[in-house]
Amino acid sequence: MERACYYFPVGLLLATSLLAVGTGDIITDKSALVTLRDHMVSNRHLILAKSWSISSFVCDWIGVTCDSSRQRVVALNISNMGFAGTIPPQLGNLSFLVSLDMSNNNFHGHLPEGMSHLRRLSFMALSNNNLTGEIPPWLGVLDRLQCLSLTENIFFGDLPANICGNLPNLKELDLSSNQLSGQILSDLSNCSGLKSLDLSFNQFNGYIPKAVGNLKMLEELHLGDNKLEGPIPNEIGNLLKLEILDLGWNSLSGSIPVAIFNMSTLRELDLLGNHLSGVLPSNMCHGLHNLEEIDLSLNNFSGAIPATISNCSKLTGIFLGGNKFSGPIPNSIGNLRRLEFLSLSGNNLTSESSSPELGLFTSLTGCISLRYISVGDNPLNGVLPRSIGNLSISVELLDVGNSGLRGNIPDSIGNLSNLVFLGLRDNSWTGSIPTSIWGLQKLQYLNLINISLTGPLARGLCGLQSLEYLYLSQNQISGSIPGCFNNLTSLKHLNIAFNRLTFTLPMSLWDLKGLVYVNLSSNFLRGPLAPEMGQLKNLTRLDLSNNQFSGKIPSTIWSLESLDHLSLSNNSLRGPIPDSL
Numbered sequence: 130m131e132r133a134c135y136y137f138p139v140g141l142l143l144a145t146s147l148l149a150v151g152t153g154d155i156i157t158d159k160s161a162l163v164t165l166r167d168h169m170v171s172n173r174h175l176i177l178a179k180s181w182s183i184s185s186f187v188c189d190w191i192g193v194t195c196d197s198s199r200q201r202v203v204a205l206n207i208s209n210m211g212f213a214g215t216i217p218p219q220l221g222n223l224s225f226l227v228s229l230d231m232s233n234n235n236f237h238g239h240l241p242e243g244m245s246h247l248r249r250l251s252f253m254a255l256s257n258n259n260l261t262g263e264i265p266p267w268l269g270v271l272d273r274l275q276c277l278s279l280t281e282n283i284f285f286g287d288l289p290a291n292i293c294g295n296l297p298n299l300k301e302l303d304l305s306s307n308q309l310s311g312q313i314l315s316d317l318s319n320c321s322g323l324k325s326l327d328l329s330f331n332q333f334n335g336y337i338p339k340a341v342g343n344l345k346m347l348e349e350l351h352l353g354d355n356k357l358e359g360p361i362p363n364e365i366g367n368l369l370k371l372e373i374l375d376l377g378w379n380s381l382s383g384s385i386p387v388a389i390f391n392m393s394t395l396r397e398l399d400l401l402g403n404h405l406s407g408v409l410p411s412n413m414c415h416g417l418h419n420l421e422e423i424d425l426s427l428n429n430f431s432g433a434i435p436a437t438i439s440n441c442s443k444l445t446g447i448f449l450g451g452n453k454f455s456g457p458i459p460n461s462i463g464n465l466r467r468l469e470f471l472s473l474s475g476n477n478l479t480s481e482s483s484s485p486e487l488g489l490f491t492s493l494t495g496c497i498s499l500r501y502i503s504v505g506d507n508p509l510n511g512v513l514p515r516s517i518g519n520l521s522i523s524v525e526l527l528d529v530g531n532s533g534l535r536g537n538i539p540d541s542i543g544n545l546s547n548l549v550f551l552g553l554r555d556n557s558w559t560g561s562i563p564t565s566i567w568g569l570q571k572l573q574y575l576n577l578i579n580i581s582l583t584g585p586l587a588r589g590l591c592g593l594q595s596l597e598y599l600y601l602s603q604n605q606i607s608g609s610i611p612g613c614f615n616n617l618t619s620l621k622h623l624n625i626a627f628n629r630l631t632f633t634l635p636m637s638l639w640d641l642k643g644l645v646y647v648n649l650s651s652n653f654l655r656g657p658l659a660p661e662m663g664q665l666k667n668l669t670r671l672d673l674s675n676n677q678f679s680g681k682i683p684s685t686i687w688s689l690e691s692l693d694h695l696s697l698s699n700n701s702l703r704g705p706i707p708d709s710l
């Protein structure tokens with residue numbers, strides 16, 4: 130769950146909240162809360178029915194805080210209590226209310242205009258409900274608001290023209306995860322006190338206004354997951370306190386303004402999933418002393434990854450996959466002691482040295498916190514060094530698929546005992562799979578597609594008890610599927626298509642009731658199909674085509690309700706096929 134209103138000093142505000150006189154009294158407050166209670170419809174409201182009883186003192190009710198002299202209600206916090214219902218206008222009678230937290234419930238309907246009477250309100254969190262309507266313009270009269278979070282509701286329409294017009298104290302505005310649309314305001318001048326602006330996960334379109342550069346106090350700017358287009362304005366470089374810039378999943382184009390590489394406060398730069406292009410400056414880290422995460426994945430960036438990237442010494446995540454980067458992957462990345470995620474797959478990257486042994490992996494042993502290494506789908510063209518076994522024990526994911534690798538898979542790979550994901554597909558390995566791999570007890574995903582495997586399936590596979598995804602297609606595996614496959618009790622996806630498997634299927638295969646996807650097509654498997662296959666109630670896809678199965682199609686197969694793809698073609702199977710299909 131998103132934290133709401135990080136900047137809000139609730140305690141301090143409550144302590145100084147009784148400086149002015151207001152309307153009504155504690156009796157008014159009580160009747161407003163009773164009305165709210167009576168608007169709740171879920172059975173959870175029984176909590177309130179009990180605590181919020183007419184006979185007890187309102188300041189003792191659950192979620193209610195009064196000022197120190199217990200004369201007025203200053204805070205209401207009923208977050209995360211499973212309440213449903215609408216918000217009554219009478220809530221606006223809590224005229225001394227400073228803090229209102231009704232987040233993480235199931236309130237629906239509109240924000241009642243009566244709430245515009247909450248003139249002392251500094252903090253308002255209604256996040257994660259089902260509230261709807263346009264963002265009401267009367268919010269502008271709540272001129273003490275410091276924090277407003279309406280995230281995760283179903284508000285729609287344009288932003289009110291003067292959203293900050295009368296909210297000079299607003300520090301945090303979170304309208305993310307709604308259905309807001311239209312352009313982001315070009316006049317943001319009165320939002321100049323904002324420290325955090327989050328408009329992500331909406332339908333905003335048009336350009337990012339240059340005026341965003343006037344929000345000089347901004348520490349976080351989240352505009353991701355919208356329909357924004359055009360360039361990233363240079364003016365963002367004027368935000369001298371910015372720590373997080375999130376513009377991912379839009380349709381932005383052009384290059385990254387150079388000024389952004391000068392932002393020494395920046396910790397996270399997230400531009401993934403746009404149409405951005407251009408090259409990274411050779412001194413890209415000259416000004417980015419605090420950068421922890423850079424995500425430029427799925428764009429059109431090109432040119433080299435500068436060796437100086439290692440000068441951003443606080444980097445924990447480098448995500449550059451799915452671009453057109455070319456040239457060598459700099460070995461200097463190995464100097465990034467804090468690096469956890471290295472994702473470079475799907476580029477045109479090569480290796481730095483001319484020796485066949487890929488020095489990159491030896492360098493990466495310097496990254497003592499490394500968890501993800503994804504460098505597949507690049508022309509690395511070389512040999513994995515034995516030192517791969519000296520990578521940090523923290524490595525969980527290693528993807529070197531389709532990267533022109535040859536030679537042996539070093540048996541030292543078995544030293545990476547925390548591996549969960551291992552992708553070796555589409556390479557020209559010689560020799561067999563090292564048996565040390567069968568000792569990787571945490572492995573959940575193993576991809577050995579198209580690597581010229583020959584001979585029978587290693588029984589060692591059956592020791593991988595955490596395995597959920599096993600891909601072995603397009604090899605020359607012969608012999609039978611071992612009976613011990615029923616040891617793979619976590620298996621969900623099994624693909625051994627396009628091999629030379631023979632014999633009948635072991636009955637034990639149908640014990641794997643978690644199977645969702647099975648593809649054994651294009652082998653030489655034979656014999657009858659067992660009725661027990663009808664036990665695989667979670668199966669959505671079954672392809673047994675292009676084999677030599679014979680006999681009657683078991684009728685149990687037609688009771689597999691999840692199945693949405695079934696192929697039995699090119700066998701010697703007989704019906705009947707039920708009419709009800």
Ligand SMILES: *[C@@H]1O[C@H](CO)[C@@H](O)[C@H](O)[C@H]1NC(C)=O
Nearest residue numbers: 139206207208228229230252
């Ligand atoms: C409301 O209560 C929840 C749970 O006790 C707490 O996490 C949250 O910080 C409170 N809200 C405010 C504004 O104090």
Ligand SMILES: *[C@@H]1O[C@H](CO)[C@@H](O)[C@H](O)[C@H]1NC(C)=O
Nearest residue numbers: 153157218219220221222243
């Ligand atoms: C409370 O609020 C309602 C609706 O906003 C209003 O009609 C009513 O007069 C208020 N009651 C008091 C006691 O202020």
Ligand SMILES: *[C@@H]1O[C@H](CO)[C@@H](O)[C@H](O)[C@H]1NC(C)=O
Nearest residue numbers: 233234235236257258259281
């Ligand atoms: C909103 O309503 C929908 C359907 O009416 C429901 O599935 C969803 O759980 C609700 N969400 C919240 C946060 O109350």
Ligand SMILES: *[C@@H]1O[C@H](CO)[C@@H](O)[C@H](O)[C@H]1NC(C)=O
Nearest residue numbers: 290291293294295316318319
């Ligand atoms: C900005 O605030 C000033 C002073 O409160 C006000 O006069 C002006 O109209 C506001 N601008 C907008 C665009 O709301």
Ligand SMILES: *[C@@H]1O[C@H](CO)[C@@H](O)[C@H](O)[C@H]1NC(C)=O
Nearest residue numbers: 366386387388389390391416
């Ligand atoms: C980056 O900062 C340096 C000095 O801090 C300044 O000289 C240079 O003009 C800045 N470059 C950009 C593109 O803002």
Ligand SMILES: *[C@@H]1O[C@H](CO)[C@@H](O)[C@H](O)[C@H]1NC(C)=O
Nearest residue numbers: 402403404405406427428429
């Ligand atoms: C990258 O550029 C090419 C050619 O200019 C274009 O066809 C492609 O759609 C672009 N891809 C992205 C992700 O912007």
Ligand SMILES: *[C@@H]1O[C@H](CO)[C@@H](O)[C@H](O)[C@H]1NC(C)=O
Nearest residue numbers: 435436437438439440461464
């Ligand atoms: C920056 O990176 C380059 C290449 O790795 C290195 O030679 C240089 O010493 C680094 N400079 C600083 C200040 O760390």
Ligand SMILES: *[C@@H]1O[C@H](CO)[C@@H](O)[C@H](O)[C@H]1NC(C)=O
Nearest residue numbers: 453454455456457477478479
């Ligand atoms: C990949 O990079 C090489 C140079 O390293 C270049 O010759 C080639 O054209 C690039 N390929 C693509 C598809 O960009």
Ligand SMILES: *[C@@H]1O[C@H](CO)[C@@H](O)[C@H](O)[C@H]1NC(C)=O
Nearest residue numbers: 491514515516517518519541
């Ligand atoms: C792995 O690390 C050990 C200890 O640091 C070292 O002795 C050994 O030579 C390394 N192995 C390889 C293949 O680099």
Ligand SMILES: *[C@@H]1O[C@H](CO)[C@@H](O)[C@H](O)[C@H]1NC(C)=O
Nearest residue numbers: 518519540541542543544565
């Ligand atoms: C690494 O693997 C090799 C070969 O599998 C083995 O001899 C060695 O003991 C392992 N080293 C560690 C530290 O596990």
Ligand SMILES: *[C@@H]1O[C@H](CO)[C@@H](O)[C@H](O)[C@H]1NC(C)=O
Nearest residue numbers: 588589590591592593613616
């Ligand atoms: C199957 O699993 C059992 C433990 O559940 C284990 O003892 C046995 O060695 C496994 N069989 C194979 C062939 O790995």
Ligand SMILES: *[C@@H]1O[C@H](CO)[C@@H](O)[C@H](O)[C@H]1NC(C)=O
Nearest residue numbers: 619641642643644666667668
């Ligand atoms: C079948 O799928 C359901 C829903 O994903 C899951 O809860 C259940 O554990 C699965 N059954 C087996 C035997 O894995």
